[in-house]
Amino acid sequence: xxLLKSLTLCLCVSVSSLxxxxxxxxxxxxxxxxxxxxxxxxxxxxKLKKFSDGQSIEAVNTKANSDTxxxxxxxxxxxxxxxxxxxWSKRLxxxxxxxxxxxxSDAEVLNFVASTPNAIGYVDASVVNDTIKxxxxx
Amino acid sequence: MKKTLLALSLGMALPLTxxxxxxxxxxxxxxxxxxxxxxxxxxxxxxxxxFKQDSLFAIxxxxxxxxGLSATVQIISRGEDDWDxxxxxxxxxxxxxxxxxxxxxxxxxxxxxxxxxxxxxxxYPWITPxxxxxxxxxxxxDGLSASYNFTLGEFDSTAQxxxxxxxxxxxxxxxxxxxxxxxxxxxxxxxxxxxxxxRAAYLTTDLSLPAPGADQLIAAWQTxxxxxTIGDEATIDEEQAKFAEVxxxxxxxNWLLIGEYTHIDYEQMPLDTEExxxxxxxxxxxxxxxxxxxxQDENEVNGNVNRLPFGVSPELDGLSAVTEQTFRFRExxxxxxxxxxxxxxxxxxxxxxxxxxxxxxxxxxxxxxVRTALVxxx
Numbered sequence: 001x002x003l004l005k006s007l008t009l010c011l012c013v014s015v016s017s018l019x020x021x022x023x024x025x026x027x028x029x030x031x032x033x034x035x036x037x038x039x040x041x042x043x044x045x046x047k048l049k050k051f052s053d054g055q056s057i058e059a060v061n062t063k064a065n066s067d068t069x070x071x072x073x074x075x076x077x078x079x080x081x082x083x084x085x086x087x088w089s090k091r092l093x094x095x096x097x098x099x100x101x102x103x104x105s106d107a108e109v110l111n112f113v114a115s116t117p118n119a120i121g122y123v124d125a126s127v128v129n130d131t132i133k134x135x136x137x138x
Numbered sequence: 139m140k141k142t143l144l145a146l147s148l149g150m151a152l153p154l155t156x157x158x159x160x161x162x163x164x165x166x167x168x169x170x171x172x173x174x175x176x177x178x179x180x181x182x183x184x185x186x187x188x189f190k191q192d193s194l195f196a197i198x199x200x201x202x203x204x205x206g207l208s209a210t211v212q213i214i215s216r217g218e219d220d221w222d223x224x225x226x227x228x229x230x231x232x233x234x235x236x237x238x239x240x241x242x243x244x245x246x247x248x249x250x251x252x253x254x255x256x257x258x259x260x261x262y263p264w265i266t267p268x269x270x271x272x273x274x275x276x277x278x279x280d281g282l283s284a285s286y287n288f289t290l291g292e293f294d295s296t297a298q299x300x301x302x303x304x305x306x307x308x309x310x311x312x313x314x315x316x317x318x319x320x321x322x323x324x325x326x327x328x329x330x331x332x333x334x335x336x337r338a339a340y341l342t343t344d345l346s347l348p349a350p351g352a353d354q355l356i357a358a359w360q361t362x363x364x365x366x367t368i369g370d371e372a373t374i375d376e377e378q379a380k381f382a383e384v385x386x387x388x389x390x391x392n393w394l395l396i397g398e399y400t401h402i403d404y405e406q407m408p409l410d411t412e413e414x415x416x417x418x419x420x421x422x423x424x425x426x427x428x429x430x431x432x433x434q435d436e437n438e439v440n441g442n443v444n445r446l447p448f449g450v451s452p453e454l455d456g457l458s459a460v461t462e463q464t465f466r467f468r469e470x471x472x473x474x475x476x477x478x479x480x481x482x483x484x485x486x487x488x489x490x491x492x493x494x495x496x497x498x499x500x501x502x503x504x505x506x507x508v509r510t511a512l513v514x515x516x
Contacts, residue, residue, distance in 0.1 A: 080482075085260075085486065086261045090254065090258065094255055
């Protein structure tokens with residue numbers, strides 16, 4: 001019964017978040033690299049460090065627990081916020097990597113990606129403009 | 139050695155921090171309470187509630203010295219050691235390029251799947267990784283390692299080679315002795331793709347465990363015809379141990395499956411082989427993970443223990459008894475179940491509870507242990 005309840009709850013949450021907003025994965029307009037879904041996920045986990053043209057990847061996050069970030073982590077990284085936190089704890093406390101830079105809002109992510117040739121980020125699809133390039137919409 | 143390393147990393151950090159001045163601090167803590175069933179002891183707990191055995195606080199400081207060089211220290215205070223503070227990690231890292239990293243200093247021996255973050259309980263499901271597998275007295279060492287990241291087909295892979303040495307206070311039959319792991323040579327390989335991780339590690343080391351009275355033991359056996367070598371086998375003095383490990387992790391949707399197996403061969407030692415394994419299955423209900431573990435540990439002693447001359451004379455019986463005790467101090471044949479849950483109730487903290495039942499087949503005894511833990515990262 002409990003399982004059923006949490007299952008329906010999950011369904012409702014994902015349906016409502018889908019209905020409410022789409023997430024756009026964005027790069028700088030100057031970035032012409034092809035990047036697969038798997039590589040996007042690897043870039044945001046710090047495993048992929050360079051685009052195919054050799055530029056280093058600078059992936060940025062929005063604030064922890066924001067709707068956009070939770071949706072992004074669930075759909076792209078296939079992890080819950082707690083799993084992502086545990087993942088970065090492993091990297092951090094073994095000296096293998098630091099969590100990604102966190103920007104405070106969609107507007108900041110937009111500005112950062114517009115002004116940084118090797119950046120990759122994600123924002124709510126409703127704020128997208130032509131200072132950046134959308135490579136995928138979720 | 140630890141002091142020298144600290145001085146070294148401070149020495150390296152100080153002149154440069156004037157320019158960069160960026161040291162980041164992070165930490166983690168595990169507060170664990172446990173109690174064994176009445177009259178029993180299990181994994182360091184007895185039947186009084188104990189907060190010290192698995193509790194710890196850790197702080198990590200790291201600084202980027204630019205051009206691929208960085209320095210990291212991690213200090214941990216453990217309840218088990220009366221909150222004495224020790225350096226678990228203290229190393230300089232040099233990133234030769236995006237793939238290759240060299241670590242010099244005090245670091246984790248990457249023997250097990252969870253070695254690298256052994257103490258960061260927040261990073262794994264259980265309160266501590268399964269005891270039977272993770273009970274070797276070697277977790278950190280002083281030395282050198284090189285890791286290489288590469289892709290193998292669709293797998294993100296890491297190969298690591300390491301060498302070094304370590305000394306460690308351990309308790310044997312109620313006496314503190316200093317164990318020495320010399321000439322540690324090893325390597326590990328980890329492959330990860332999406333929901334699947336597989337891993338293998340191998341190392342050899344020369345082990346010394348001084349036993350008080352070892353010389354007398356050797357001398358005494360040398361006088362007994364036919365048993366001259368027993369004394370040598372009962373002592374551990376720069377004898378080689380070979381360690382091998384394989385493990386896997388599957389984290390698919392809400393399902394979790396983790397397994398690990400270790401095998402150790404000892405040469406000319408009281409112990410002959412140690413074999414341990416565990417398998418854990420778990421399911422994630424939103425913020426709650428429920429998991430069940432089954433584990434087995436079998437440590438076999440040197441076969442000569444069964445040839446000790448009992449019943450010849452009282453003096454020889456005494457000598458045999460002491461020797462047998464020495465041989466059997468790590469002998470084991472046991473299995474256990476652990477049922478546990480982890481609840482991620484907060485952004486940076488989780489609550490864990492576990493019940494473990496262990497069957498010791500050697501003495502035909504079952505023990506039970508309940509533990510609960512609050513684990514955080516900050």
